[in-house]
Amino acid sequence: MQHFFRYSAVGAFATAAHYLVLVLCVEALHVPAYLASGIGAVVGAQVAYAGNRWFTFAHRGAIASSWPRFQVTALAGALLGMVIVGLGVRLGLHYLVAQLLATGASLVLTFAINRVWTFR
Helix, strand or coil, X not given: CHHHHXXXXXXXXXXXXXXXXXXXXXXXXCXXXXXXXXXXXXXXXXXXXXXXXXXXXXXCCCHHHHHHHHHHHHHHHHHHHHHHHHHHHHCCCCHHHHHHHHHXXXXXXXXXXHHHHHCC
């Protein structure tokens, strides 16, 4: 349970980076919300990797093995998020509401994968 709480704290920081990029892309650059969600997820994933490696899982293994695994996991979460945001916007939800739903779904998926595969 301690790992999940630490994972959530790191995730909150990474999510803030993700949402900042998302809002900037949509509001300032007029990027479609689903694509901006993916771009923000890539930025947030880099923040999350560093925090999870050192704080959440205290992983001492080689970065060369955990970083690619984390990126694959983050890509799965980003794709799930892009689909949820795209569908949410299509259904009339504000893009940030859709992103909140996507964030919750991605949190559960990526925690499970990172715990058993990336940082084992």
